[in-house]
Amino acid sequence: MSITINESGMTFGPYAESTCFHIEKSPIYTHLGKDVKMVEFVLNRSTSDCEQVFCLVEAKQSSPQPDNPIDFSTFISEISEKMIHGISLLLAILLNRHGAHEEILPGSMRSVDLSRCKVRYILVINGHKREWLPPIQDALRTSLRSMDTAWNFGPNTVVVLNDEKAAGYPLLHPTRRTIETIDDNS
Secondary structure: OEEEEEEOOEEEEEEEHHHEEOHHHOHHHHHHOOOOOOOOEEEEEEOOOOOEEEEEEEEEOOOOOOOOHHHHHHHHHHHHHHHHHHHHHHHHHHOOEOEOOOOOOOHHHHOOOOOOOEEEEEEEEOOOOHHHHHHHHHHHHHHHHHHHHHHOOOOOOEEEEEHHHHHHOOOOOOEEOOHHHHHHHO
């Protein structure tokens, strides 16, 4: 079976059920309450050299521009918080801090060697111009650097894409839903 996730005007997937964890809709997350912020979903992907990579995916309709420093800083803080809470909850589940995870996590995530797995924080912004992406990626990298260093996740953990780039990205295959498509389905 496969999973598709509709978020921020985009359809992500389809993904094999064994590789996709819709963490934002999980019973554990919904039980935690409003103080814990969350990414949309987590993908477990293998690299060409058989490394396991947890991809934490957050989708947004828009973002403020860097020339609006207060809104931009708040946006970066909110996305960073979701990424940090996302990886923290995923690792807590894998370490059985919330009870057995067999019935919660997809099959491919249950047996990952945590000492060797990699992490990618992926932000997809629908309809964003390509030239607007680098400042967001740089700010998120700076914001998440201490987390990456503490966990030794390595460099280049942050990827910021618009819907067009995401459609061609090897980890994501969202289908852009245009306003016309949404209007036709209303």
